[in-house]
Amino acid sequence: xxxxxxxxxxxxxxxxxxxxxxxxxxxxxxxxxxxxxxxxxxxxxxxxxxxxxxxxxxxxxxxxxxxxxxxxxxxxxxxxxxxxxxxxxxxxxxxxxxxxxxxxxxxxxxxxxxxxxxxxxxxxxxxxxxxxxxxxxxxxxxxxxxxxxxxxxxxxxxxxxxxxxxxxxxxxxxxxxxxxxxxxxxxxxxxxxxxxxxxxxxxxxxxxxxxxxxxxxxxxxxxxxxxxxxxxxxxxxxxxxxxxxxxxxxxxxxxxxxxxxxxxxxxxxxxxxxxxxxxxxxxxxxxxxxxxxxxxxxxxxxxxxxxxxxxxxxxxxxxxxxxxxxxxxxxxxxxxxxxxxxxxxxxxxxxxxxxxxxxxxxxxxxxxxxxxxxxxxxxxxxxxxxxxxxxxxxxxxxxxxxxxxxxxxxxxxxxxxxxxxxxxxxxxxxxxxxx
Amino acid sequence: xxxxxxxxxxxxxxxxxxxxxxxxxxxxxxxxxxxxxxxxxxxxxxxxxxxxxxxxxxxxxxxxxxxxxxxxxxxxxxxxxxxxxxxxxxxxxxxxxxxxxxxxxxxxxxxxxxxxxxxxxxxxxxxxxxxxxxxxxxxxxxxxxxxxxxxxxxxxxxxxxxxxxxxxxxxxxxxxxxxxxxxxxxxxxxxxxxxxxxxxxxxxxxxxxxxxxxxxxxxxxxxxxxxxxxxxxxxxxxxxxxxxxxxxxxxxxxxxxxxxxxxxxxxxxxxxxxxxxxxxxxxxxxxxxxxxxxxxxxxxxxxxxxxxxxxxxxx
Numbered sequence: 004x005x006x007x008x009x010x011x012x013x014x015x016x017x018x019x020x021x022x023x024x025x026x027x028x029x030x031x032x033x034x035x036x037x038x039x040x041x042x043x044x045x046x047x048x049x050x051x052x053x054x055x056x057x058x059x060x061x062x063x064x065x066x067x068x069x070x071x072x073x074x075x076x077x078x079x080x081x082x083x084x085x086x087x088x089x090x091x092x093x094x095x096x097x098x099x100x101x102x103x104x105x106x107x108x109x110x111x112x113x114x115x116x117x118x119x120x121x122x123x124x125x126x127x128x129x130x131x132x133x134x135x136x137x138x139x140x141x142x143x144x145x146x147x148x149x150x151x152x153x154x155x156x157x158x159x160x161x162x163x164x165x166x167x168x169x170x171x172x173x174x175x176x177x178x179x180x181x182x183x184x185x186x187x188x189x190x191x192x193x194x195x196x197x198x199x200x201x202x203x204x205x206x207x208x209x210x211x212x213x214x215x216x217x218x219x220x221x222x223x224x225x226x227x228x229x230x231x232x233x234x235x236x237x238x239x240x241x242x243x244x245x246x247x248x249x250x251x252x253x254x255x256x257x258x259x260x261x262x263x264x265x266x267x268x269x270x271x272x273x274x275x276x277x278x279x280x281x282x283x284x285x286x287x288x289x290x291x292x293x294x295x296x297x298x299x300x301x302x303x304x305x306x307x308x309x310x311x312x313x314x315x316x317x318x319x320x321x322x323x324x325x326x327x328x329x330x331x332x333x334x335x336x337x338x339x340x341x342x343x344x345x346x347x348x349x350x351x352x353x354x355x356x357x358x359x360x361x362x363x364x365x366x367x368x369x370x371x372x373x374x375x376x377x378x379x380x381x382x383x384x385x386x387x388x389x390x391x392x393x394x395x396x397x398x399x400x401x402x403x404x405x406x407x408x409x410x411x412x413x414x415x416x417x418x419x420x421x422x423x424x425x426x427x428x429x430x431x432x433x434x435x436x437x438x
Numbered sequence: 439x440x441x442x443x444x445x446x447x448x449x450x451x452x453x454x455x456x457x458x459x460x461x462x463x464x465x466x467x468x469x470x471x472x473x474x475x476x477x478x479x480x481x482x483x484x485x486x487x488x489x490x491x492x493x494x495x496x497x498x499x500x501x502x503x504x505x506x507x508x509x510x511x512x513x514x515x516x517x518x519x520x521x522x523x524x525x526x527x528x529x530x531x532x533x534x535x536x537x538x539x540x541x542x543x544x545x546x547x548x549x550x551x552x553x554x555x556x557x558x559x560x561x562x563x564x565x566x567x568x569x570x571x572x573x574x575x576x577x578x579x580x581x582x583x584x585x586x587x588x589x590x591x592x593x594x595x596x597x598x599x600x601x602x603x604x605x606x607x608x609x610x611x612x613x614x615x616x617x618x619x620x621x622x623x624x625x626x627x628x629x630x631x632x633x634x635x636x637x638x639x640x641x642x643x644x645x646x647x648x649x650x651x652x653x654x655x656x657x658x659x660x661x662x663x664x665x666x667x668x669x670x671x672x673x674x675x676x677x678x679x680x681x682x683x684x685x686x687x688x689x690x691x692x693x694x695x696x697x698x699x700x701x702x703x704x705x706x707x708x709x710x711x712x713x714x715x716x717x718x719x720x721x722x723x724x725x726x727x728x729x730x731x732x733x734x735x736x737x738x739x740x741x742x743x744x745x746x747x748x749x750x751x752x753x
Contacts, residue, residue: 092718096503258610260589261609399717405696416611417699
């Protein structure tokens with residue numbers, strides 16, 4: 004060997020190892036205190052979650068606002084997907100909170116409880132009179148209003164009627180169908196198609212779907228105080244219902260489908276791998292578009308038989324103002340414009356759900372597409388029923404969501420029984436939300 | 439003076455006033471230039487060490503990112519001892535490390551030995567085998583891996599030809615980690631290139647002498663090649679261990695950030711990320727980062743200690 008290996012390698016390793024270690028540990032950001040108000044900026048930064056298409060329509064609405072309010076300087080930023088809230092967290096942590104922001108159901112309380120959002124109930128700029136009280140209530144924490152619903156939606160079941168009819172199977176009546184009926188139809192589809200199409204994909208590990216099941220059984224995920232409000236027995240029945248659906252062939256084995264993403268064109272339902280599934284009601288138009296027009300929208304199974312309906316009309320998102328905003332008054336003006344102004348709110352369109360303002364919603368009826376109208380009618384139909392009013396998701400609900408997903412996987416693959424899974428979820432909820 | 443002029447040509451150009459100045463002063467001047475050149479390094483030190491020590495402080499706090507950190511002493515460490523998910527994440531990470539590192543190093547060495555035969559077009563083969571390691575950690579390749587091992591992927595199509603039915607390799611908790619190991623093994627190019635360089639350094643006369651003594655190919659490999667390149671094996675081993683313990687991107691992309699199915703790809707760093715950025719437990723995440731640092735330091739230390747028993751240094 005012609006060079007001194009030992010020294011070269013030892014010193015080289017020392018440097019590389021050191022750098023690698025530091026890189027691995029560089030997660031600590033400079034600790035900031037996002038509750039402190041910033042100096043007045045004279046500007047309003049609006050941030051939201053979404054893609055470039057949504058950005059274009061929101062920009063149009065903001066331009067319209069600027070025509071009437073030329074002295075407010077608006078800057079914008081947006082991010083699509085799950086990274087949105089992580090980006091927001093970093094911005095708040097580094098003292099760079101935006102003025103007006105989209106807030107999610109799962110994280111409203113994470114922010115509100117820590118005092119970084121402004122109480123909007125006393126802001127004269129914001130008119131909430133045309134927003135249904137039950138929906139508005141879901142933005143309240145301890146009588147303080149931290150988020151104005153930017154649109155309302157719900158979860159619905161959707162059926163690929165085109166696929167089901169192709170195999171000569173009767174499309175069930177979604178007004179009155181039961182879970183058994185749904186599973187039965189799904190099993191027939193799987194069998195008739197020779198396994199080409201599966202009947203249904205029940206989102207067993209998804210917390211909103213479990214919530215609907217719990218409410219149908221007189222329970223709920225959490226009460227108004229954010230404490231767990233369900234029993235292990237009902238969760239166990241939910242898991243067992245899923246396992247039964249797999250057993251009879253209605254539901255594919257857990258590793259038979261790859262969910263690449265939640266978007267309509269990536270979904271099993273949109274691509275026709277399954278015939279029955281759950282979708283956000285306001286996304287009906289995009290799903291039906293991908294599905295080629297054969298999609299029917301309706302109630303969850305078991306709704307009409309249950310002691311209490313499980314479906315809820317919920318905010319699709321909230322608009323919140325940071326407590327540190329240097330220009331909260333102008334931010335409130337912008338917020339009011341995109342929620343209440345007939346033109347401004349209309350520009351935000353159906354991707355944000357049905358406008359929360361009932362007058363705006365009614366005025367949009369003439370101009371919207373056929374599919375959007377179907378979705379909106381469904382939400383209106385739901386809101387006229389006797390439903391449980393939503394309460395804000397408690398802090399930690401995002402963590403609980405992950406827990407259910409993981410426990411659900413273990414039940415699906417038979418690593419634990421339905422009973423063990425139910426108990427594990429009860430324990431997780433108790434440790435995350437308290438008892 | 440002539441030597442001084444040669445050593446400082448600038449001084450000669452600038453003429454008498456400078457060269458006539460007292461020596462110590464000129465020396466200080468050149469010191470200054472040195473420090474100026476070091477400035478970027480000091481900048482790097484600040485960029486690295488400030489967050490480094492802040493994270494050490496945060497490890498002993500309850501910090502939710504939104505409000506100021508509160509000092510909580512050893513609470514995070516106590517919580518880590520009781521945290522089942524953390525222990526599970528450590529288990530996943532160790533399993534992955536202990537399986538993927540030996541396999542990928544063995545694969546790298548095997549290919550390097552084959553390529554060392556001095557075949558025609560060696561640079562081309564070397565590049566081809568090196569390419570995956572440039573891509574392995576990238577999001578696009580992980581997405582490709584998802585497609586290959588998905589329910590309707592190439593792997594299942596090939597298996598289908600033999601009448602074997604199999605679901606998605608990624609959605610199944612028993613096989614998801616294996617898919618990630620295969621990705622790691624596939625991107626062995628970087629240690630392979632280093633092995634190849636080391637193989638070429640082994641003096642040819644050792645083999646000639648061994649051949650004269652009647653040693654066969656296998657014996658030559660065990661008794662000459664392996665000891666001679668053992669410092670490079672050591673080098674690759676240490677780097678691969680550190681890299682594997684820090685795995686994040688592959689797991690994040692394959693599981694969509696969830697560590698699923700059923701926590702089977704919940705790597706330590708992924709859990710750290712979830713705690714810090716999704717569950718608002720940045721203090722806890724910082725403590726986790728320091729635990730990982732200690733674990734990596736321990737593994738590296740053991741490696742350095744153990745090398746005296748198997749690594750052969752020629753000089």
